[in-house]
Amino acid sequence: MDQLEEMTKIRKRYLEAIEEGEYKILPGSFYVRAFIKSYSESVGLDPNEVLGLYGNAIPAPAVETVAEPIRRRKRNDSRTTEKLSKWASTILMLSFVLLILGVLYYFIGNSYNGDAGNEVNPSDKITDKLPDPANAAGGQPGETIAGNKIDGDKSQQSGQSAVQPPAMVPVVTLSRTENNIDYYVATNADKLSVQLKIPGEECWLRIDKIVPATENRKQERQVIEEKLYKKGDARDWTSDSSVYLTVGFPPAAELIVNGIPISLGTKKDVKRIQIDLQKSV
Template identity: 40%
Template sequence: MSELGQLLKKARLEQGITLEQLQETTKIRKRYLEAIEEGDYKSLPGNFYVRAFIKSYAEAVGLDPSEVLSMYRNVFPDPNVGTVTESLSPKRTITKRSDKWSRFATGVMLASFFLLIVGLIYYFAYRNHDGVNQSVNGGSSAPLTDKVATQNPNGSPAGGTLEAKTVATPSPTPVQPELKLVKSEGNMDYYQLTNAATLSVEMTLTGTDCWFQIDKLTPNGNSFDHDMIEQGNLAKLGSPRKWESDQPVFMNIGLPKAIELKVNGVVLPLGEISNPKRLQIQAAGL
Protein backbone atom coordinates (compact mmCIF):
# COMPACT_ATOMS: atom_id res chain seq x y z
CA MET A 1 0.00 0.00 0.00
CA SER A 2 1.39 3.43 -0.99
CA GLU A 3 1.83 6.34 1.42
CA LEU A 4 -0.86 8.29 -0.46
CA GLY A 5 -3.26 5.32 -0.30
CA GLN A 6 -2.63 4.93 3.43
CA LEU A 7 -3.40 8.64 3.98
CA LEU A 8 -6.70 8.44 2.08
CA LYS A 9 -7.79 5.19 3.69
CA LYS A 10 -6.96 6.49 7.18
CA ALA A 11 -9.02 9.65 6.56
CA ARG A 12 -11.94 7.54 5.28
CA LEU A 13 -11.90 5.24 8.30
CA GLU A 14 -11.68 8.20 10.68
CA GLN A 15 -14.78 9.64 9.03
CA GLY A 16 -16.55 6.28 9.42
CA ILE A 17 -17.18 6.04 5.66
CA THR A 18 -17.41 2.65 3.94
CA LEU A 19 -16.25 2.03 0.39
CA GLU A 20 -19.87 1.56 -0.66
CA GLN A 21 -20.84 4.95 0.79
CA LEU A 22 -17.82 6.57 -0.84
CA GLN A 23 -18.79 5.01 -4.19
CA GLU A 24 -22.28 6.54 -3.91
CA THR A 25 -20.86 9.98 -3.00
CA THR A 26 -18.13 10.20 -5.66
CA LYS A 27 -19.77 8.03 -8.37
CA ILE A 28 -16.42 6.21 -8.66
CA ARG A 29 -16.55 2.41 -8.84
CA LYS A 30 -15.55 0.54 -5.69
CA ARG A 31 -12.75 -1.35 -7.45
CA TYR A 32 -11.16 1.97 -8.49
CA LEU A 33 -11.37 3.25 -4.89
CA GLU A 34 -9.67 0.06 -3.66
CA ALA A 35 -6.97 0.43 -6.33
CA ILE A 36 -6.24 4.00 -5.15
CA GLU A 37 -5.88 2.86 -1.54
CA GLU A 38 -3.57 0.00 -2.60
CA GLY A 39 -1.52 2.26 -4.91
CA ASP A 40 -2.46 0.08 -7.91
CA TYR A 41 -2.81 2.99 -10.37
CA LYS A 42 -2.36 0.70 -13.40
CA SER A 43 -5.89 -0.63 -12.79
CA LEU A 44 -7.37 2.87 -13.36
CA PRO A 45 -8.43 4.23 -16.82
CA GLY A 46 -5.51 6.64 -17.24
CA ASN A 47 -3.25 9.19 -15.54
CA PHE A 48 -5.75 12.05 -15.96
CA TYR A 49 -8.54 10.00 -14.35
CA VAL A 50 -6.22 8.92 -11.54
CA ARG A 51 -5.82 12.61 -10.60
CA ALA A 52 -9.55 13.25 -10.99
CA PHE A 53 -10.47 10.25 -8.82
CA ILE A 54 -7.89 11.15 -6.14
CA LYS A 55 -9.26 14.74 -6.05
CA SER A 56 -12.86 13.50 -5.62
CA TYR A 57 -11.74 10.97 -2.96
CA ALA A 58 -9.86 13.66 -0.98
CA GLU A 59 -12.82 16.07 -1.07
CA ALA A 60 -15.22 13.33 0.08
CA VAL A 61 -13.11 12.46 3.19
CA GLY A 62 -12.34 16.08 4.11
CA LEU A 63 -8.70 16.33 2.95
CA ASP A 64 -7.18 19.23 0.99
CA PRO A 65 -7.25 17.99 -2.64
CA SER A 66 -4.35 20.28 -3.64
CA GLU A 67 -2.00 18.77 -1.03
CA VAL A 68 -3.08 15.22 -1.88
CA LEU A 69 -2.55 15.80 -5.63
CA SER A 70 0.85 17.36 -4.86
CA MET A 71 1.85 14.11 -3.13
CA TYR A 72 0.73 12.15 -6.19
CA ARG A 73 2.63 14.41 -8.64
CA ASN A 74 5.85 13.98 -6.63
CA VAL A 75 5.64 10.24 -7.30
CA PHE A 76 4.02 10.30 -10.77
CA PRO A 77 4.82 13.49 -12.80
CA ASP A 78 2.17 14.48 -15.35
CA PRO A 79 3.16 12.96 -18.76
CA ASN A 80 0.59 14.97 -20.69
CA VAL A 81 2.34 18.37 -20.35
CA GLY A 82 3.01 19.82 -23.79
CA THR A 83 0.19 18.00 -25.55
CA VAL A 84 -2.36 20.79 -25.22
CA THR A 85 -0.97 22.73 -28.18
CA GLU A 86 -1.35 19.72 -30.48
CA SER A 87 -5.03 19.29 -29.50
CA LEU A 88 -5.91 22.92 -30.30
CA SER A 89 -5.32 22.68 -34.05
CA PRO A 90 -8.10 20.15 -34.82
CA LYS A 91 -10.51 22.15 -32.66
CA ARG A 92 -9.77 25.36 -34.62
CA THR A 93 -10.28 23.50 -37.91
CA ILE A 94 -13.63 22.12 -36.76
CA THR A 95 -14.69 25.60 -35.57
CA LYS A 96 -13.81 27.20 -38.93
CA ARG A 97 -15.74 24.52 -40.84
CA SER A 98 -18.73 24.94 -38.54
CA ASP A 99 -18.73 28.75 -39.08
CA LYS A 100 -18.59 28.28 -42.87
CA TRP A 101 -21.53 25.88 -42.93
CA SER A 102 -23.45 28.08 -40.51
CA ARG A 103 -23.15 31.09 -42.83
CA PHE A 104 -24.17 28.95 -45.84
CA ALA A 105 -27.22 27.55 -44.01
CA THR A 106 -28.26 31.05 -42.91
CA GLY A 107 -28.12 32.30 -46.50
CA VAL A 108 -30.22 29.37 -47.75
CA MET A 109 -32.84 29.97 -45.04
CA LEU A 110 -33.10 33.69 -45.85
CA ALA A 111 -33.47 32.99 -49.58
CA SER A 112 -36.16 30.35 -48.92
CA PHE A 113 -38.08 32.72 -46.65
CA PHE A 114 -37.97 35.48 -49.30
CA LEU A 115 -39.26 33.11 -52.01
CA LEU A 116 -42.05 31.96 -49.67
CA ILE A 117 -43.21 35.58 -49.09
CA VAL A 118 -43.15 36.34 -52.83
CA GLY A 119 -45.12 33.15 -53.54
CA LEU A 120 -47.81 34.02 -50.96
CA ILE A 121 -48.19 37.56 -52.33
CA TYR A 122 -48.54 36.25 -55.89
CA TYR A 123 -51.04 33.58 -54.78
CA PHE A 124 -53.39 35.99 -52.99
CA ALA A 125 -53.08 38.66 -55.74
CA TYR A 126 -54.00 36.08 -58.41
CA ARG A 127 -57.02 34.85 -56.45
CA ASN A 128 -58.32 38.39 -55.91
CA HIS A 129 -57.82 39.27 -59.59
CA ASP A 130 -59.62 36.09 -60.70
CA GLY A 131 -62.55 36.86 -58.36
CA VAL A 132 -62.96 40.38 -59.81
CA ASN A 133 -63.03 39.02 -63.40
CA GLN A 134 -65.74 36.49 -62.50
CA SER A 135 -67.88 39.23 -60.93
CA VAL A 136 -67.57 41.47 -64.03
CA ASN A 137 -68.25 38.71 -66.58
CA GLY A 138 -71.16 37.12 -64.71
CA GLY A 139 -72.86 40.30 -63.43
CA SER A 140 -76.28 41.63 -64.62
CA SER A 141 -76.55 44.51 -67.13
CA ALA A 142 -79.60 45.96 -65.30
CA PRO A 143 -79.15 49.44 -63.78
CA LEU A 144 -78.46 49.78 -60.11
CA THR A 145 -81.42 50.54 -57.80
CA ASP A 146 -81.92 51.14 -54.10
CA LYS A 147 -83.97 47.94 -53.72
CA VAL A 148 -82.80 45.25 -51.29
CA ALA A 149 -82.61 41.70 -52.65
CA THR A 150 -85.37 39.38 -51.48
CA GLN A 151 -84.15 36.74 -49.05
CA ASN A 152 -85.37 33.22 -48.38
CA PRO A 153 -86.50 32.33 -44.82
CA ASN A 154 -83.13 30.64 -44.21
CA GLY A 155 -81.34 33.99 -44.79
CA SER A 156 -79.78 33.25 -48.22
CA PRO A 157 -80.54 35.46 -51.28
CA ALA A 158 -83.50 34.32 -53.41
CA GLY A 159 -82.56 32.41 -56.56
CA GLY A 160 -78.91 31.94 -55.58
CA THR A 161 -76.51 30.14 -53.21
CA LEU A 162 -73.59 31.31 -51.09
CA GLU A 163 -70.18 29.89 -51.91
CA ALA A 164 -67.56 29.81 -49.15
CA LYS A 165 -63.97 30.50 -50.11
CA THR A 166 -61.08 28.98 -48.17
CA VAL A 167 -57.89 30.95 -47.63
CA ALA A 168 -54.63 29.08 -47.11
CA THR A 169 -52.86 29.99 -43.89
CA PRO A 170 -49.19 29.29 -43.12
CA SER A 171 -48.59 26.33 -40.80
CA PRO A 172 -47.46 27.27 -37.26
CA THR A 173 -43.75 27.17 -36.49
CA PRO A 174 -42.78 24.10 -34.38
CA VAL A 175 -41.85 24.88 -30.77
CA GLN A 176 -38.13 24.31 -30.20
CA PRO A 177 -36.77 22.68 -26.99
CA GLU A 178 -35.11 25.02 -24.47
CA LEU A 179 -32.41 23.98 -21.96
CA LYS A 180 -32.17 25.96 -18.68
CA LEU A 181 -29.78 25.75 -15.71
CA VAL A 182 -32.04 25.34 -12.65
CA LYS A 183 -29.43 25.28 -9.87
CA SER A 184 -25.88 24.27 -8.91
CA GLU A 185 -25.04 22.41 -5.70
CA GLY A 186 -21.40 21.63 -4.99
CA ASN A 187 -19.93 20.20 -8.19
CA MET A 188 -23.38 19.18 -9.55
CA ASP A 189 -25.36 21.27 -12.12
CA TYR A 190 -29.11 20.65 -12.57
CA TYR A 191 -30.69 21.36 -15.99
CA GLN A 192 -34.32 21.28 -17.18
CA LEU A 193 -35.36 20.72 -20.80
CA THR A 194 -38.70 22.31 -21.79
CA ASN A 195 -40.90 21.59 -24.84
CA ALA A 196 -39.81 17.93 -24.88
CA ALA A 197 -41.10 14.72 -23.31
CA THR A 198 -37.95 12.58 -23.76
CA LEU A 199 -34.20 13.18 -23.66
CA SER A 200 -31.81 12.72 -26.60
CA VAL A 201 -28.18 13.15 -25.48
CA GLU A 202 -25.37 13.50 -28.04
CA MET A 203 -21.66 13.69 -27.13
CA THR A 204 -18.91 14.46 -29.69
CA LEU A 205 -15.16 14.37 -28.96
CA THR A 206 -13.40 17.59 -30.03
CA GLY A 207 -10.08 17.24 -28.15
CA THR A 208 -8.15 14.51 -26.31
CA ASP A 209 -9.68 11.31 -24.95
CA CYS A 210 -12.50 11.89 -22.45
CA TRP A 211 -13.82 9.48 -19.82
CA PHE A 212 -17.59 9.54 -19.21
CA GLN A 213 -20.42 7.85 -17.34
CA ILE A 214 -24.16 8.22 -18.07
CA ASP A 215 -26.93 6.82 -15.81
CA LYS A 216 -30.73 6.67 -16.11
CA LEU A 217 -32.41 8.01 -12.95
CA THR A 218 -35.51 6.24 -11.61
CA PRO A 219 -37.56 8.15 -8.97
CA ASN A 220 -37.47 6.51 -5.52
CA GLY A 221 -39.31 8.69 -2.99
CA ASN A 222 -37.43 11.99 -2.65
CA SER A 223 -34.31 10.68 -4.46
CA PHE A 224 -33.34 8.71 -7.56
CA ASP A 225 -31.92 5.24 -8.18
CA HIS A 226 -28.99 5.15 -10.62
CA ASP A 227 -29.15 2.65 -13.49
CA MET A 228 -25.91 2.86 -15.51
CA ILE A 229 -26.43 3.16 -19.27
CA GLU A 230 -22.77 3.28 -20.29
CA GLN A 231 -19.28 4.07 -18.94
CA GLY A 232 -16.08 4.36 -20.91
CA ASN A 233 -13.79 6.61 -22.98
CA LEU A 234 -14.50 8.77 -26.02
CA ALA A 235 -11.43 8.28 -28.16
CA LYS A 236 -12.55 8.84 -31.79
CA LEU A 237 -12.44 12.51 -32.82
CA GLY A 238 -15.61 13.88 -34.42
CA SER A 239 -17.70 10.69 -34.03
CA PRO A 240 -20.86 11.48 -31.99
CA ARG A 241 -22.30 9.06 -29.41
CA LYS A 242 -26.08 9.21 -28.84
CA TRP A 243 -28.39 7.97 -26.09
CA GLU A 244 -32.20 8.17 -25.70
CA SER A 245 -34.01 8.15 -22.33
CA ASP A 246 -37.58 8.56 -21.12
CA GLN A 247 -36.24 9.26 -17.59
CA PRO A 248 -33.89 11.94 -16.17
CA VAL A 249 -30.18 11.24 -16.73
CA PHE A 250 -27.02 11.73 -14.66
CA MET A 251 -23.68 12.41 -16.41
CA ASN A 252 -20.11 12.41 -15.06
CA ILE A 253 -17.66 13.87 -17.62
CA GLY A 254 -13.92 13.54 -16.98
CA LEU A 255 -12.64 16.32 -19.31
CA PRO A 256 -15.52 18.70 -20.21
CA LYS A 257 -13.44 20.97 -22.46
CA ALA A 258 -12.67 18.01 -24.77
CA ILE A 259 -16.28 17.35 -25.83
CA GLU A 260 -19.35 19.02 -27.34
CA LEU A 261 -22.59 18.05 -25.53
CA LYS A 262 -26.07 18.43 -27.08
CA VAL A 263 -29.46 17.69 -25.49
CA ASN A 264 -32.33 17.36 -28.03
CA GLY A 265 -30.21 19.34 -30.48
CA VAL A 266 -29.51 22.17 -27.97
CA VAL A 267 -25.82 22.73 -27.15
CA LEU A 268 -25.07 22.57 -23.41
CA PRO A 269 -22.01 24.82 -22.85
CA LEU A 270 -19.33 23.19 -20.69
CA GLY A 271 -16.63 25.88 -21.03
CA GLU A 272 -12.89 25.29 -20.82
CA ILE A 273 -13.06 23.12 -17.70
CA SER A 274 -10.33 20.53 -17.00
CA ASN A 275 -11.84 19.09 -13.81
CA PRO A 276 -14.59 16.44 -13.95
CA LYS A 277 -18.14 17.81 -14.24
CA ARG A 278 -21.37 16.21 -12.99
CA LEU A 279 -24.76 16.98 -14.55
CA GLN A 280 -28.39 15.99 -13.97
CA ILE A 281 -30.83 16.66 -16.84
CA GLN A 282 -34.61 16.30 -16.68
CA ALA A 283 -37.29 16.96 -19.29
CA ALA A 284 -40.13 19.21 -18.09
CA GLY A 285 -42.76 16.62 -19.01
CA LEU A 286 -41.10 13.80 -17.06
Protein backbone atom coordinates (compact mmCIF):
# COMPACT_ATOMS: atom_id res chain seq x y z
CA MET A 1 0.00 0.00 0.00
CA ASP A 2 2.91 2.35 0.69
CA GLN A 3 4.29 1.69 -2.78
CA LEU A 4 0.83 2.22 -4.40
CA GLU A 5 0.39 5.44 -2.46
CA GLU A 6 3.71 6.66 -3.86
CA MET A 7 2.85 5.57 -7.42
CA THR A 8 -0.76 6.80 -7.60
CA LYS A 9 -0.40 9.81 -5.28
CA ILE A 10 -3.60 8.60 -3.58
CA ARG A 11 -3.75 8.40 0.19
CA LYS A 12 -3.41 4.92 1.63
CA ARG A 13 -6.68 5.15 3.53
CA TYR A 14 -8.52 5.82 0.27
CA LEU A 15 -6.86 2.78 -1.33
CA GLU A 16 -7.89 0.66 1.63
CA ALA A 17 -11.45 1.99 1.40
CA ILE A 18 -11.58 0.91 -2.29
CA GLU A 19 -10.35 -2.60 -1.31
CA GLU A 20 -13.00 -2.88 1.41
CA GLY A 21 -15.82 -1.22 -0.58
CA GLU A 22 -16.15 1.71 1.84
CA TYR A 23 -16.82 4.34 -0.76
CA LYS A 24 -18.32 6.80 1.73
CA ILE A 25 -14.83 7.56 3.00
CA LEU A 26 -13.84 8.92 -0.43
CA PRO A 27 -14.48 12.62 -1.08
CA GLY A 28 -17.13 11.96 -3.73
CA SER A 29 -18.50 9.57 -6.34
CA PHE A 30 -16.39 11.18 -9.08
CA TYR A 31 -13.19 10.40 -7.15
CA VAL A 32 -14.25 6.73 -6.76
CA ARG A 33 -14.04 6.07 -10.49
CA ALA A 34 -10.90 8.14 -10.86
CA PHE A 35 -9.13 6.38 -7.99
CA ILE A 36 -10.15 2.91 -9.27
CA LYS A 37 -8.86 3.76 -12.74
CA SER A 38 -5.52 5.02 -11.39
CA TYR A 39 -5.27 2.02 -9.04
CA SER A 40 -5.87 -0.43 -11.94
CA GLU A 41 -3.27 1.21 -14.19
CA SER A 42 -0.67 1.08 -11.38
CA VAL A 43 -1.06 -2.70 -10.84
CA GLY A 44 -1.18 -3.48 -14.59
CA LEU A 45 -4.93 -4.13 -15.02
CA ASP A 46 -7.29 -2.84 -17.71
CA PRO A 47 -9.08 0.15 -16.12
CA ASN A 48 -12.19 -0.25 -18.32
CA GLU A 49 -12.56 -3.92 -17.40
CA VAL A 50 -12.12 -3.16 -13.70
CA LEU A 51 -14.64 -0.33 -13.85
CA GLY A 52 -17.05 -2.76 -15.54
CA LEU A 53 -16.66 -5.23 -12.66
CA TYR A 54 -17.20 -2.47 -10.10
CA GLY A 55 -20.04 -0.87 -12.04
CA ASN A 56 -22.79 -2.10 -9.74
CA ALA A 57 -20.89 -1.26 -6.58
CA ILE A 58 -19.76 2.24 -7.52
CA PRO A 59 -22.33 4.86 -6.53
CA ALA A 60 -23.72 6.88 -9.41
CA PRO A 61 -22.63 10.47 -9.44
CA ALA A 62 -25.29 12.85 -8.21
CA VAL A 63 -26.64 15.27 -10.72
CA GLU A 64 -26.57 18.71 -9.30
CA THR A 65 -29.37 20.96 -10.36
CA VAL A 66 -28.80 24.66 -10.19
CA ALA A 67 -31.91 26.59 -9.50
CA GLU A 68 -32.14 29.59 -11.78
CA PRO A 69 -33.10 32.65 -9.82
CA ILE A 70 -36.35 34.24 -10.82
CA ARG A 71 -36.11 37.89 -11.33
CA ARG A 72 -39.17 39.77 -10.41
CA ARG A 73 -39.80 43.12 -11.84
CA LYS A 74 -40.80 45.62 -9.32
CA ARG A 75 -44.03 47.41 -9.92
CA ASN A 76 -42.43 50.65 -8.88
CA ASP A 77 -39.98 50.46 -11.81
CA SER A 78 -42.78 49.93 -14.32
CA ARG A 79 -44.73 52.85 -12.91
CA THR A 80 -41.67 55.10 -13.08
CA THR A 81 -41.06 54.13 -16.71
CA GLU A 82 -44.67 54.90 -17.64
CA LYS A 83 -44.47 58.32 -16.01
CA LEU A 84 -41.24 59.17 -17.82
CA SER A 85 -42.69 58.14 -21.18
CA LYS A 86 -45.77 60.31 -20.60
CA TRP A 87 -43.62 63.32 -19.67
CA ALA A 88 -41.43 62.80 -22.73
CA SER A 89 -44.47 62.65 -25.04
CA THR A 90 -45.91 65.83 -23.51
CA ILE A 91 -42.63 67.74 -23.85
CA LEU A 92 -42.26 66.59 -27.47
CA MET A 93 -45.75 67.81 -28.38
CA LEU A 94 -45.20 71.21 -26.72
CA SER A 95 -41.88 71.66 -28.53
CA PHE A 96 -43.54 70.88 -31.87
CA VAL A 97 -46.33 73.43 -31.25
CA LEU A 98 -43.81 76.12 -30.20
CA LEU A 99 -41.75 75.46 -33.34
CA ILE A 100 -44.78 75.97 -35.59
CA LEU A 101 -45.73 79.19 -33.79
CA GLY A 102 -42.18 80.52 -34.11
CA VAL A 103 -42.10 79.85 -37.87
CA LEU A 104 -45.46 81.57 -38.38
CA TYR A 105 -44.34 84.59 -36.34
CA TYR A 106 -41.14 84.89 -38.37
CA PHE A 107 -42.86 84.87 -41.77
CA ILE A 108 -45.70 87.17 -40.69
CA GLY A 109 -43.24 89.69 -39.20
CA ASN A 110 -41.12 89.77 -42.37
CA SER A 111 -44.18 90.23 -44.58
CA TYR A 112 -45.43 93.13 -42.46
CA ASN A 113 -42.07 94.93 -42.46
CA GLY A 114 -41.70 94.54 -46.23
CA ASP A 115 -45.13 96.00 -46.93
CA ALA A 116 -44.66 98.90 -44.50
CA GLY A 117 -41.70 100.25 -46.49
CA ASN A 118 -43.68 100.21 -49.76
CA GLU A 119 -46.70 102.27 -48.61
CA VAL A 120 -47.73 105.11 -50.99
CA ASN A 121 -48.77 108.51 -49.73
CA PRO A 122 -51.94 109.59 -51.60
CA SER A 123 -50.88 113.26 -51.44
CA ASP A 124 -47.69 112.61 -53.44
CA LYS A 125 -47.80 113.39 -57.15
CA ILE A 126 -46.11 111.30 -59.74
CA THR A 127 -44.67 114.38 -61.43
CA ASP A 128 -43.01 115.46 -58.18
CA LYS A 129 -40.81 112.37 -58.28
CA LEU A 130 -39.61 112.69 -61.85
CA PRO A 131 -35.78 113.10 -62.02
CA ASP A 132 -34.19 116.32 -63.19
CA PRO A 133 -33.25 115.79 -66.86
CA ALA A 134 -30.01 117.68 -66.29
CA ASN A 135 -29.03 115.43 -63.38
CA ALA A 136 -30.14 112.33 -65.26
CA ALA A 137 -27.82 113.29 -68.10
CA GLY A 138 -24.91 113.85 -65.73
CA GLY A 139 -24.82 117.69 -65.93
CA GLN A 140 -26.16 120.82 -64.23
CA PRO A 141 -29.16 122.97 -65.23
CA GLY A 142 -28.22 125.31 -68.02
CA GLU A 143 -25.49 123.01 -69.39
CA THR A 144 -25.44 121.39 -72.80
CA ILE A 145 -24.11 117.82 -73.24
CA ALA A 146 -22.99 116.67 -76.69
CA GLY A 147 -24.72 119.63 -78.36
CA ASN A 148 -28.17 119.00 -76.80
CA LYS A 149 -29.78 121.86 -74.87
CA ILE A 150 -30.98 121.04 -71.36
CA ASP A 151 -32.89 124.21 -70.37
CA GLY A 152 -33.70 127.66 -71.78
CA ASP A 153 -30.07 128.78 -72.07
CA LYS A 154 -29.51 130.17 -75.59
CA SER A 155 -25.86 129.20 -75.73
CA GLN A 156 -25.04 125.80 -77.19
CA GLN A 157 -21.85 123.79 -76.82
CA SER A 158 -20.60 121.69 -79.68
CA GLY A 159 -18.31 118.70 -79.44
CA GLN A 160 -18.38 115.07 -78.52
CA SER A 161 -17.24 113.38 -75.30
CA ALA A 162 -14.23 111.14 -75.62
CA VAL A 163 -15.03 107.40 -75.34
CA GLN A 164 -12.25 105.17 -74.06
CA PRO A 165 -12.10 101.65 -75.46
CA PRO A 166 -12.57 98.83 -72.97
CA ALA A 167 -9.45 97.19 -71.54
CA MET A 168 -8.41 93.97 -73.25
CA VAL A 169 -8.78 90.87 -71.08
CA PRO A 170 -6.08 88.20 -71.56
CA VAL A 171 -7.38 84.91 -72.97
CA VAL A 172 -5.64 81.52 -72.93
CA THR A 173 -7.35 78.67 -74.80
CA LEU A 174 -6.43 75.08 -75.66
CA SER A 175 -6.18 74.83 -79.44
CA ARG A 176 -5.14 71.19 -79.96
CA THR A 177 -3.26 68.17 -78.61
CA GLU A 178 -0.69 66.42 -80.80
CA ASN A 179 1.95 63.83 -79.90
CA ASN A 180 1.13 64.15 -76.16
CA ILE A 181 1.70 67.93 -76.32
CA ASP A 182 -1.05 70.40 -75.36
CA TYR A 183 -0.93 73.54 -77.51
CA TYR A 184 -2.39 76.71 -75.99
CA VAL A 185 -2.89 80.12 -77.59
CA ALA A 186 -2.57 83.30 -75.50
CA THR A 187 -4.24 86.43 -76.92
CA ASN A 188 -4.94 90.01 -75.81
CA ALA A 189 -1.49 90.27 -74.24
CA ASP A 190 1.98 91.46 -75.28
CA LYS A 191 3.84 89.12 -72.90
CA LEU A 192 3.42 85.79 -71.18
CA SER A 193 3.29 85.76 -67.38
CA VAL A 194 3.86 82.19 -66.18
CA GLN A 195 3.38 81.35 -62.48
CA LEU A 196 4.29 78.01 -60.88
CA LYS A 197 3.23 76.77 -57.43
CA ILE A 198 4.08 73.44 -55.78
CA PRO A 199 1.39 72.71 -53.15
CA GLY A 200 2.01 68.95 -53.22
CA GLU A 201 5.14 66.80 -53.46
CA GLU A 202 8.32 67.86 -55.20
CA CYS A 203 8.14 68.35 -58.96
CA TRP A 204 10.76 68.73 -61.69
CA LEU A 205 10.04 71.40 -64.32
CA ARG A 206 11.78 72.89 -67.33
CA ILE A 207 10.68 76.00 -69.18
CA ASP A 208 12.05 76.92 -72.64
CA LYS A 209 11.69 80.07 -74.68
CA ILE A 210 10.67 79.41 -78.28
CA VAL A 211 12.71 81.47 -80.76
CA PRO A 212 10.74 81.96 -84.00
CA ALA A 213 12.18 80.69 -87.26
CA THR A 214 13.89 83.11 -89.64
CA GLU A 215 15.37 82.85 -93.13
CA ASN A 216 18.75 81.78 -91.76
CA ARG A 217 17.70 79.41 -88.97
CA LYS A 218 14.89 77.13 -87.89
CA GLN A 219 12.70 77.50 -84.86
CA GLU A 220 14.59 76.55 -81.69
CA ARG A 221 14.21 76.49 -77.92
CA GLN A 222 16.33 78.25 -75.36
CA VAL A 223 16.29 76.96 -71.75
CA ILE A 224 15.04 79.59 -69.33
CA GLU A 225 15.20 77.42 -66.20
CA GLU A 226 15.38 73.75 -65.27
CA LYS A 227 15.00 72.73 -61.62
CA LEU A 228 13.54 70.28 -59.09
CA TYR A 229 11.06 72.27 -57.04
CA LYS A 230 10.07 71.18 -53.52
CA LYS A 231 6.78 71.45 -51.69
CA GLY A 232 5.81 75.08 -51.02
CA ASP A 233 8.05 76.56 -53.75
CA ALA A 234 6.72 79.24 -56.14
CA ARG A 235 8.25 80.80 -59.26
CA ASP A 236 7.29 83.47 -61.82
CA TRP A 237 8.59 84.00 -65.37
CA THR A 238 7.88 86.64 -67.99
CA SER A 239 8.49 86.05 -71.68
CA ASP A 240 7.91 88.19 -74.76
CA SER A 241 7.57 85.09 -76.96
CA SER A 242 6.05 81.62 -76.85
CA VAL A 243 7.22 79.10 -74.22
CA TYR A 244 7.46 75.32 -73.90
CA LEU A 245 7.08 73.57 -70.51
CA THR A 246 7.90 70.06 -69.38
CA VAL A 247 6.32 69.07 -66.04
CA GLY A 248 7.69 65.92 -64.40
CA PHE A 249 4.91 65.27 -61.82
CA PRO A 250 1.74 67.18 -62.85
CA PRO A 251 -0.44 66.35 -59.77
CA ALA A 252 2.01 68.22 -57.50
CA ALA A 253 2.06 71.49 -59.48
CA GLU A 254 -0.24 74.43 -60.28
CA LEU A 255 0.30 76.47 -63.46
CA ILE A 256 -1.16 79.92 -64.13
CA VAL A 257 -0.63 81.80 -67.42
CA ASN A 258 -1.65 85.47 -67.67
CA GLY A 259 -3.84 84.98 -64.58
CA ILE A 260 -5.63 81.95 -66.05
CA PRO A 261 -5.13 78.46 -64.43
CA ILE A 262 -3.93 75.73 -66.81
CA SER A 263 -5.12 72.21 -66.03
CA LEU A 264 -2.27 69.72 -65.67
CA GLY A 265 -4.49 66.70 -64.95
CA THR A 266 -4.09 64.01 -62.31
CA LYS A 267 -1.92 61.53 -64.21
CA LYS A 268 1.61 60.98 -62.96
CA ASP A 269 3.08 60.92 -66.47
CA VAL A 270 5.24 63.75 -67.79
CA LYS A 271 3.19 66.69 -69.10
CA ARG A 272 4.34 68.78 -72.10
CA ILE A 273 2.73 72.14 -72.85
CA GLN A 274 3.43 74.79 -75.51
CA ILE A 275 1.92 78.24 -75.10
CA ASP A 276 1.95 80.33 -78.31
CA LEU A 277 1.79 84.09 -77.80
CA GLN A 278 -0.28 86.02 -80.32
CA LYS A 279 0.41 89.68 -79.65
CA SER A 280 -2.40 92.18 -80.12
CA VAL A 281 -2.01 94.52 -83.12
